[in-house]
Amino acid sequence: MQTLCLEWGAWLTQTGLLQAPGLFMTGTDTGVGKTWVGIRLIQVLRQHGLEIAPRKPAESGWAEDVTQTDTWQLAQAAGADPQQVCANRLQAALAPPRAARLAGKTLTLGGLAAACLAHVQAGQFLFVEGAGGFYSPLAEDGLNADLAEWLGLPVILVTEDRVGCLNHVLLTIEAAQRRNLTVAGIILNRQQASVPAGMDNLADLRERCSIPLLQL
Ligand SMILES: Nc1ncnc2c1ncn2[C@@H]1O[C@H](COP(=O)(O)OP(=O)(O)OP(=O)(O)O)[C@@H](O)[C@H]1O
Ligand SMILES: [Mg+2]
Numbered sequence: 001m002q003t004l005c006l007e008w009g010a011w012l013t014q015t016g017l018l019q020a021p022g023l024f025m026t027g028t029d030t031g032v033g034k035t036w037v038g039i040r041l042i043q044v045l046r047q048h049g050l051e052i053a054p055r056k057p058a059e060s061g062w063a064e065d066v067t068q069t070d071t072w073q074l075a076q077a078a079g080a081d082p083q084q085v086c087a088n089r090l091q092a093a094l095a096p097p098r099a100a101r102l103a104g105k106t107l108t109l110g111g112l113a114a115a116c117l118a119h120v121q122a123g124q125f126l127f128v129e130g131a132g133g134f135y136s137p138l139a140e141d142g143l144n145a146d147l148a149e150w151l152g153l154p155v156i157l158v159t160e161d162r163v164g165c166l167n168h169v170l171l172t173i174e175a176a177q178r179r180n181l182t183v184a185g186i187i188l189n190r191q192q193a194s195v196p197a198g199m200d201n202l203a204d205l206r207e208r209c210s211i212p213l214l215q216l
Contacts, residue, residue, distance in 0.1 A: 014212035015185040022126030028168035033189035039077035052078040061093030087115035154184035161188035
C-alpha cells in the first residue's frame with residue numbers, strides 16, 4: 001500500500017495536476033476503468049489537500065441501484081452531493097446524444113459545459129469524467145474531445161493494460177495534441193490478473209512518449 005501511495009505521489013507531481021484547476025478524465029474506450037481509477041485519483045488528490053468538484057456531464061445506462069452509477073461513486077469519493085455531479089441521467093446504455101434523444105432530450109456542448117461549471121466553488125478542483133473514449137460522441141454538436149477543449153482542462157487518459165492498448169493510447173495522445181490539449185498523465189489499468197508473458201506496455205509507452213505514466 002505504501003509503495004502504491006509513493007507511486008501515485010511521484011506520478012501526481014510529474015503531471016502538474018496539483019497546480020491545475022481540474023482535469024478531464026478520458027479513456028481509450030468505455031469500460032476501461034475511468035471511474036475505478038478516478039475514485040482512487042480523487043482520494044489521492046484529497047490527501048494532497050484538494051477539494052474536488054466531480055462531474056459526470058452525462059451518464060448513460062443509468063443503473064436502478066444508484067450506488068452502481070459513476071455519479072454516485074464519484075460523489076462518494078469526493079464527499080460531494082450526487083445531485084450536483086450529473087445533470088443528464090440517461091436510461092439507455094448508448095452514447096449520450098442518442099440515449100438523450102430516446103428520452104426526448106437534446107444534449108449540447110454548451111449545456112454540458114455549463115453543467116460542469118455550475119455550483120463549482122472558488123478554489124475547488126473540477127474533476128470531469130467523460131463518457132466512452134476521447135472521440136466518442138457526447139452531445140449533438142460534439143465529442144468528448146470537444147468538451148475537454150471547451151473546458152480547457154488537462155486530460156488524464158486511462159487505458160486497460162492489455163495487448164492492443166498502445167495503438168489506442170498513441171492515437172488518443174495525437175488527437176489531444178492536435179487540439180492543443182495537454183495529456184497530463186496516462187494510467188495503465190490492469191483489469192485482468194493474468195496477462196500474456198512478456199507484455200510490457202509501460203516500457204513500450206516510455207519509449208514512445210514522455211507523458212507521466214502510472215501502472216495500476
Ligand atoms: N483494476 C481493476 N480491478 C478490478 N476491477 C476493475 C478494475 N478496473 C475496472 N474495474 C471494473 O471494471 C468495470 C469497468 O470499469 P469502470 O466503470 O471504471 O470503466 P469506465 O471507463 O468508467 O466505464 P464507462 O465508460 O461506463 O464510464 C467496473 O465494474 C469496475 O469496477
Ligand atoms: Mg465510468
